[in-house]
Amino acid sequence: MRHLALRLAAFALPATAIAAGPPPAPPADVAWDIAEGLTTEVGQRLAGTEAEARGREWAVRRLKALGFANVRIEPFTMRVWERGAESAEILSPFPQRLSLTALGGSAATPPAGIIADIVAFDGLAALEAAPDAAVRGRIVFVTHAMGPTQDGSSYGPYGNVRRNGPAIAARKGAAAILIRSIGTGPARMPHTGQTTWGGMAPIPAAALALPDADQLMRIVARGKPVRLRLLLTPHDSGERQSGNVVAEIPGRDANAGIVLIGGHLDSWDLGTGAVDDAAGLGITTAAAKAVAAKGRPLRTIRLVWFGAEEVGGFGGDAYRDRHRTEKHVLAAESDFGADRVWRFDTRVGEPDAPLVKRIADALFPLGIARGGNMAGPGTDVEPIILAANVPAIALRQDGMRYFELHHTADDTLDKIDRAQMAQNVAAWTALVDITANAREELVPPPPAPR
Amino acid sequence: MRHLALRLAAFALPATAIAAGPPPAPPADVAWDIAEGLTTEVGQRLAGTEAEARGREWAVRRLKALGFANVRIEPFTMRVWERGAESAEILSPFPQRLSLTALGGSAATPPAGIIADIVAFDGLAALEAAPDAAVRGRIVFVTHAMGPTQDGSSYGPYGNVRRNGPAIAARKGAAAILIRSIGTGPARMPHTGQTTWGGMAPIPAAALALPDADQLMRIVARGKPVRLRLLLTPHDSGERQSGNVVAEIPGRDANAGIVLIGGHLDSWDLGTGAVDDAAGLGITTAAAKAVAAKGRPLRTIRLVWFGAEEVGGFGGDAYRDRHRTEKHVLAAESDFGADRVWRFDTRVGEPDAPLVKRIADALFPLGIARGGNMAGPGTDVEPIILAANVPAIALRQDGMRYFELHHTADDTLDKIDRAQMAQNVAAWTALVDITANAREELVPPPPAPR
Numbered sequence: 075m076r077h078l079a080l081r082l083a084a085f086a087l088p089a090t091a092i093a094a095g096p097p098p099a100p101p102a103d104v105a106w107d108i109a110e111g112l113t114t115e116v117g118q119r120l121a122g123t124e125a126e127a128r129g130r131e132w133a134v135r136r137l138k139a140l141g142f143a144n145v146r147i148e149p150f151t152m153r154v155w156e157r158g159a160e161s162a163e164i165l166s167p168f169p170q171r172l173s174l175t176a177l178g179g180s181a182a183t184p185p186a187g188i189i190a191d192i193v194a195f196d197g198l199a200a201l202e203a204a205p206d207a208a209v210r211g212r213i214v215f216v217t218h219a220m221g222p223t224q225d226g227s228s229y230g231p232y233g234n235v236r237r238n239g240p241a242i243a244a245r246k247g248a249a250a251i252l253i254r255s256i257g258t259g260p261a262r263m264p265h266t267g268q269t270t271w272g273g274m275a276p277i278p279a280a281a282l283a284l285p286d287a288d289q290l291m292r293i294v295a296r297g298k299p300v301r302l303r304l305l306l307t308p309h310d311s312g313e314r315q316s317g318n319v320v321a322e323i324p325g326r327d328a329n330a331g332i333v334l335i336g337g338h339l340d341s342w343d344l345g346t347g348a349v350d351d352a353a354g355l356g357i358t359t360a361a362a363k364a365v366a367a368k369g370r371p372l373r374t375i376r377l378v379w380f381g382a383e384e385v386g387g388f389g390g391d392a393y394r395d396r397h398r399t400e401k402h403v404l405a406a407e408s409d410f411g412a413d414r415v416w417r418f419d420t421r422v423g424e425p426d427a428p429l430v431k432r433i434a435d436a437l438f439p440l441g442i443a444r445g446g447n448m449a450g451p452g453t454d455v456e457p458i459i460l461a462a463n464v465p466a467i468a469l470r471q472d473g474m475r476y477f478e479l480h481h482t483a484d485d486t487l488d489k490i491d492r493a494q495m496a497q498n499v500a501a502w503t504a505l506v507d508i509t510a511n512a513r514e515e516l517v518p519p520p521p522a523p524r
Numbered sequence: 525m526r527h528l529a530l531r532l533a534a535f536a537l538p539a540t541a542i543a544a545g546p547p548p549a550p551p552a553d554v555a556w557d558i559a560e561g562l563t564t565e566v567g568q569r570l571a572g573t574e575a576e577a578r579g580r581e582w583a584v585r586r587l588k589a590l591g592f593a594n595v596r597i598e599p600f601t602m603r604v605w606e607r608g609a610e611s612a613e614i615l616s617p618f619p620q621r622l623s624l625t626a627l628g629g630s631a632a633t634p635p636a637g638i639i640a641d642i643v644a645f646d647g648l649a650a651l652e653a654a655p656d657a658a659v660r661g662r663i664v665f666v667t668h669a670m671g672p673t674q675d676g677s678s679y680g681p682y683g684n685v686r687r688n689g690p691a692i693a694a695r696k697g698a699a700a701i702l703i704r705s706i707g708t709g710p711a712r713m714p715h716t717g718q719t720t721w722g723g724m725a726p727i728p729a730a731a732l733a734l735p736d737a738d739q740l741m742r743i744v745a746r747g748k749p750v751r752l753r754l755l756l757t758p759h760d761s762g763e764r765q766s767g768n769v770v771a772e773i774p775g776r777d778a779n780a781g782i783v784l785i786g787g788h789l790d791s792w793d794l795g796t797g798a799v800d801d802a803a804g805l806g807i808t809t810a811a812a813k814a815v816a817a818k819g820r821p822l823r824t825i826r827l828v829w830f831g832a833e834e835v836g837g838f839g840g841d842a843y844r845d846r847h848r849t850e851k852h853v854l855a856a857e858s859d860f861g862a863d864r865v866w867r868f869d870t871r872v873g874e875p876d877a878p879l880v881k882r883i884a885d886a887l888f889p890l891g892i893a894r895g896g897n898m899a900g901p902g903t904d905v906e907p908i909i910l911a912a913n914v915p916a917i918a919l920r921q922d923g924m925r926y927f928e929l930h931h932t933a934d935d936t937l938d939k940i941d942r943a944q945m946a947q948n949v950a951a952w953t954a955l956v957d958i959t960a961n962a963r964e965e966l967v968p969p970p971p972a973p974r
Contacts, residue, residue: 114742117620125619169575170567170796173933261711262795262934285936289796292564345712346620346739483623484712486735 101364101503102496105356108136109412109495112355113346113487121340121382122154122314129339133319133355133379140363142321142377149317150392152382155179157266157343158307160280162252164290165189167298172290173283174252175264175344176306177236178385181276183250187305188213188278190249194294198235201242210247213302214239215282217254217291225417226410226473232256233267240269240279250278250304254287259478262286266342267481268385278306316340316381318389321359323366325374325510331403332376333510334464335362335502338383338409338454345485349476353490353498354408355379361502371510373403380454383409384481387453394457402464404509404516405455408502411479412495413472415442418505419449421459421466423517429508430516433467436504440497445470448519465516467509469501551814551953552946555806558586559862559945562805563796563937571790571832572604572764579789583769583805583829590813592771592827599767600842602832605629607716607793608757610730612702614740615639617748622740623733624702625714625794626756627686628835631726633700637755638663638728640699644744648685651692660697663752664689665732667704667741675867676860676923682706683717690719690729700728700754704737709928712736716792717931718835728756766790766831768839773816775824775960781853782826783960784914785812785952788833788859788904795935799926803940803948804858805829811952821960823853830904833859834931837903844907852914854959854966855905858952861929862945863922865892868955869899871909871916873967879958880966883917886954890947895920898969915966917959919951 099107112119112132119129130147137145155178162172193212195201201209201216216239220232236256243251255265264283282290294300319339337354341347362375380389418437420430425447434444451459451466459466472494479485509516549557562569562582569579580597587595605628612622643662645651651659651666666689670682686706693701705715714733732740744750769789787804791797812825830839868887870880875897884894901909901916909916922944929935959966 110742114739115618115746117618128619168565168567169578260938262713262932262936263711285934285938288938289564289936292560296565482712484735486712486739488710488735488738 098367101360101499102492104140104363105360105495105499106492108356108359109348109352109490110487111136112352113348117346118343119339119341119347120156120343121385122152122316123156126316126340126381130317130319133339137319137321140359143324144320144322146320147317148320148392148396149315150388151313152316152388154311154314156309156311158182158309159305161305163303164293165301165303167296167300168293172286173262173264174280174286175266176308177240177266177279177281178268179271179276180269180279180306180308182307182309183278183305185307187303188249189301189303192294192300192302194291198239198242201239204246206246209243211249213304214243214248214251215290216251217287220256220258222258222474222477224473225470226476229256229477236267236281237270240277241272241274244271244274244277248277253281255281255284257284257477257480257482260284261478261484263482263484265481266344278304280306316388318381318393319379321377323362323371323375325371327372330373331401331515332374333506334376334378334402334405334455334458335506336378336380336407336454338389339379340382340384342384342481344481344483346487348485348487349411349479349489350481350485351409353412353495357408357495357498357502360499361506364499364503365507365510368507373510375506375510383454390454390457394461397458398461402458402462404467405451405459405464406467406469406505407452407455408469408498409452409454410471410473411476412490412498413475414494414497415440415469415501416472417445417470418442419445419468419470420447421449421451421519422447423519427517429512429514433505433508436508437501440501442501463518463521465518467505469505471498551810551949552942554813555810555945555949556942558806558809559798559802559940560937561586562802563798567796568793569789569791569797570606570793571835572602572766573606576766576790576831580767580769583789587769587771590809593774594770594772596770597767598770598842598846599765600838601763602766602838604761604764606759606761608632608759609755611755613753614743615751615753617746617750618743622736623712623714624730624736625716626758627690627716627729627731628718629721629726630719630729630756630758632757632759633728633755635757637753638699639751639753642744642750642752644741648689648692651689654696656696659693661699663754664693664698664701665740666701667737670706670708672708672924672927674923675920676926679706679927686717686731687720690727691722691724694721694724694727698727703731705731705734707734707927707930707932710734711928711934713932713934715931716794728754730756766838768831768843769829771827773812773821773825775821777822780823781851781965782824783956784826784828784852784855784905784908785956786828786830786857786904788839789829790832790834792834792931794931794933796937798935798937799861799929799939800931800935801859803862803945807858807945807948807952810949811956814949814953815957815960818957823960825956825960833904840904840907844911847908848911852908852912854917855901855909855914856917856919856955857902857905858919858948859902859904860921860923861926862940862948863925864944864947865890865919865951866922867895867920868892869895869918869920870897871899871901871969872897873969877967879962879964883955883958886958887951890951892951913968913971915968917955919955921948
């Protein structure tokens, strides 16, 4: 890590500084200052709450102060779920408390909690295969073996335990469901995240911290019935306002299209949303500003701080609904922490075009190699990409420690490595500079079959 | 770490196995099984509570099953403090919750909490120097810069913020005190621990997780008044029973003295007390059993699982009061996690004696070098050492990550590195074997001046 930090330290300096007037803050400082300011002065920003609204006000002030044009909030409404009390204790055979947190969308228990026996499964297949009679009235517990992956690919299949497990347990008549947190770190931090019910009536659903899930498995393995008291009191706060914050660097040619970049403003409620996703806001904003500092770009750079990503991607949907007829030449988002970019993937019609080659050449000195084509672009930009068939580029960040922090109380500012964040800014600056100023455009992929 | 793990893996095998009958469990497995069993089947074991009492029953069962003789509980009573609700939120200028936990001995706030402004200090000297008028009626916040040290020596001076800070704040009329947790890790885990009031009437006192303490310092540095609501509802549970669990390997010569070893059974209430101190119980118990497996030792090996260490060292005091007239030839404890032993210190009258040299020679192949003489022996054995002038040896464990876990909810089984724990067992086995079987005795140090 030390060696890496030394190697990356060079990116903390601006690559170029040709703007007139007093020298602007180095791009890496712009990124850090946004992450520091948003997490310190706003803190957690659960979608649809007054905290997210304070975040939008903070964003408008900061983006105007940084010199962006057309800074505005594009509001939308959404249903809001909010956390209440949450606790669990084993009553027998070995009395002790467990550390857990409710999943987004969980139902509440009665105010005194529920008491039931545990039935444990080592994955969703085992839960699916169980007869309903073995599950009915019990607290289902599902564990799994997720490990860290650099590309984050383990989040898909293991994340299904959180996304789909609660609905399966509800269908089988379970009293509640506990899952091993969808995460990889050893810290005693439960990981929240949204679950989906697919029409089933919600039941209480929570994630145990990894040490607690492993503890519960050891206790279950002792072979005696395991009786648990579970208390969760989240509630539905009804329809509330969220919104996207949009800011632009207007291009010289209004017909030359839009380079769309950004991250998401909302966070889960447990931490302060530093790596998820104040970092992405800082990185993309710093890059846009660094490109602007070189002179007005050919195309408009549109920066969006999306709202309500965590709880269902509502900001990305709202952006698509409002902007689908505009000409977008690129859509890209940063939403995987602040660790270094190690690969870039494209979703374009001509992956070997000279423009792609120029991007690859600019990223290569930063330690970023070319990946594949037709890559998944990310939650917030996916709707516009699919609706308008927009070319996409994904700068893949190192995910080895991301799921130690993801959706936990531990997602705080101190987890951001400034040297790695600076490498991100350098990579995004190169990407935005080239795509906003190139004479030619990226070729869209063939439209998806309907 | 990988290299170290490979190098240490050899210690997972028993060094010798000359006992008759079916082969006993390897010593390293005995140690692990105790840590695993106690943390899983009992969990947290706050001194004086029913959980610690369950721990004593567990200990008696396990020690008898392992073949120890004279297994017994030596009870004593003590006053018990128990945690209640605990929360804090900044009301202005940047509303947000903070993660904290009450210090042992903290007073309670009213049930609705207290609301007051923060006055911040960068250490106890600054707090001491402040005029009372600057502190009166406010919530004192004291930060510090503790870093990890291999020998744990930073815990002494920085730990004073926790031990003495609350009494100083109380004397100056503060409404409450918050400290930066006495710890070194980046995880968002507040560290509890005992504070002492020195005759002052207690005030509410709590420790912020390190990210929260640093967040609060950033907010204070913005220069606006910082208003906070603090809720802590611990209570005094009155006089309760605790106790030491004692077990022996009787020696061949009842007059040859006692080799006293052990760790502490109680834990703080937030975690399951794996590294503090189920590990020390496992290590010393496994060593005693490994020595016994070689044949009956010359001297009696007395293993003590001390009660009520965390909250004031009451178990060590009770041991001294009951056993001060017996002949002890060595006292040594393991209470610094499960990471490898890297140095050994002595407290003897003849540090260059052949017996010390033989111990040094046995430890050297395990990567353990000789340190100094007159070293601090540890909380539980210190009373008997001082009262009866007992020779002491301290096997120093690597403390680089100990204060990431110490007194937090994160002190759980998964934090124990089995390879390093096995090295501890090998070192303790050598130490106990030599001192329990040597023809000569360690020479006591000159009595301390009165």
